[in-house]
Amino acid sequence: MKKTTDRSLPSSDLTSRPLFIVLSGSSGAGKDAVLAKLKESGYPLNYITTTTTRPQRPNEKNGIDYHFVSIESFQQMIKKEELLEWANVYGNWYGVPKEPVRKALAKGQDIMVKVDIQGAASIKKILPEGIFIFLMPPSKDELLTRLKQRHTESPSELALRLKAAEEEIKQLPLFDYSVTNRWDEIEQAVATIKAIITAEKCRVTPRKITL
Amino acid sequence: MKKTTDRSLPSSDLTSRPLFIVLSGSSGAGKDAVLAKLKESGYPLNYITTTTTRPQRPNEKNGIDYHFVSIESFQQMIKKEELLEWANVYGNWYGVPKEPVRKALAKGQDIMVKVDIQGAASIKKILPEGIFIFLMPPSKDELLTRLKQRHTESPSELALRLKAAEEEIKQLPLFDYSVTNRWDEIEQAVATIKAIITAEKCRVTPRKITL
Numbered sequence: 536m537k538k539t540t541d542r543s544l545p546s547s548d549l550t551s552r553p554l555f556i557v558l559s560g561s562s563g564a565g566k567d568a569v570l571a572k573l574k575e576s577g578y579p580l581n582y583i584t585t586t587t588t589r590p591q592r593p594n595e596k597n598g599i600d601y602h603f604v605s606i607e608s609f610q611q612m613i614k615k616e617e618l619l620e621w622a623n624v625y626g627n628w629y630g631v632p633k634e635p636v637r638k639a640l641a642k643g644q645d646i647m648v649k650v651d652i653q654g655a656a657s658i659k660k661i662l663p664e665g666i667f668i669f670l671m672p673p674s675k676d677e678l679l680t681r682l683k684q685r686h687t688e689s690p691s692e693l694a695l696r697l698k699a700a701e702e703e704i705k706q707l708p709l710f711d712y713s714v715t716n717r718w719d720e721i722e723q724a725v726a727t728i729k730a731i732i733t734a735e736k737c738r739v740t741p742r743k744i745t746l
Numbered sequence: 747m748k749k750t751t752d753r754s755l756p757s758s759d760l761t762s763r764p765l766f767i768v769l770s771g772s773s774g775a776g777k778d779a780v781l782a783k784l785k786e787s788g789y790p791l792n793y794i795t796t797t798t799t800r801p802q803r804p805n806e807k808n809g810i811d812y813h814f815v816s817i818e819s820f821q822q823m824i825k826k827e828e829l830l831e832w833a834n835v836y837g838n839w840y841g842v843p844k845e846p847v848r849k850a851l852a853k854g855q856d857i858m859v860k861v862d863i864q865g866a867a868s869i870k871k872i873l874p875e876g877i878f879i880f881l882m883p884p885s886k887d888e889l890l891t892r893l894k895q896r897h898t899e900s901p902s903e904l905a906l907r908l909k910a911a912e913e914e915i916k917q918l919p920l921f922d923y924s925v926t927n928r929w930d931e932i933e934q935a936v937a938t939i940k941a942i943i944t945a946e947k948c949r950v951t952p953r954k955i956t957l
Binding site: 669707708710711712713714727729730731733734735737738739740 | 880918919921922923924925938940941942944945946948949950951
């Protein structure tokens with residue numbers, strides 16, 4: 536049925552503004568696992584891959600999990616202002632490239648970046664209109680268990696990470712939403728993140744992202 | 747496993763604060779139908795029944811759809827300050843009783859009230875920390891069709907309602923969320939409202955409701 540413009544109700548232009556979603560949270564809270572499930576589910580988000588100088592882990596794919604680059608390349612990106620934010624975490628550099636963010640915004644696509652707390656704090660300064668989600672481990676005990684199971688840290692690194700996680704949780708007030716990730720219920724955390732996105736897309740006053 | 751307090755992570759006390767959700771929207775947008783589906787689904791909300799002087803429709807149950815009272819009783823409630831808000835809409839009085847709201851808040855239960863736009867505007871002044879959801883008809887054509895199908899309005903009442911609906915949509919900026927209700931997809935609107943509630947329950951800075 537053909538409809539003339541005057542027959543339509545006033546629109547608040549709710550769907551035309553893309554969301555910029557920052558997924559962060561404690562070290563070991565399960566950011567990667569949640570992100571993987573979210574991607575698997577085919578949820579329509581433009582996922583920005585972080586660039587890092589950290590060594591590639593055996594199960595990781597270059598360009599999917601991270602863009603693995605040399606320190607020299609990373610320094611070049613900083614010089615050319617190609618990074619939205621960057622930080623050194625446990626001796627490795629991590630950065631969010633600007634170009635794919637700009638491209639996605641131009642296409643009106645919702646964007647998700649996964650960053651550590653430092654990264655989230657940096658992005659908050661540049662893009663306060665972003666939606667900041669803090670992924671929270673259910674308890675200290677469970678966090679320790681998970682970090683140990685990962686077998687990627689030495690005991691001293693482990694102690695450092697646990698201490699860091701406690702410090703990181705103090706940054707919670709920077710965030711809009713806190714989502715608890717129980718490791719045996721990752722689907723639950725994923726569903727909650729989807730609910731947050733659904734809700735944000737219904738906002739009468741959308742957050743305008745410019746970069 | 748017994749856990750001592752110091753083993754837990756800092757909590758932002760996210761779940762302890764009840765939400766006060768105001769479901770409103772254009773006349774004929776389907777507030778009643780959406781509310782009925784939400785109740786049917788067993789979603790844990792304390793639904794506050796509106797008190798009204800409007801005549802009971804054949805399909806309505808007293809105490810469930812509305813508390814149907816006489817004009818005299820309604821005036822008494824106003825005098826005794828037993829109403830959170832009240833308004834005259836199309837010649838009938840509608841009011842939200844305070845007592846069940848207070849009781850639900852005391853129990854920490856999430857509350858939902860269904861009110862017309864006038865009512866939502868009044869509640870916004872008293873409880874700005876509420877979550878205000880505007881239920882939106884998908885189009886003017888569909889709204890007209892629905893109002894006609896309801897067979898509860900005379901042609902002149904119908905014209906008045908349609909005009910009112912257009913005026914009402916101008917109140918959209920008072921609201922937090924806009925949810926479009928396609929009449930053949932009520933479940934979708936219900937799911938969106940649930941998503942909004944889920945998201946609001948994850949807010950790092952919860953809205954504190956006091957009455």
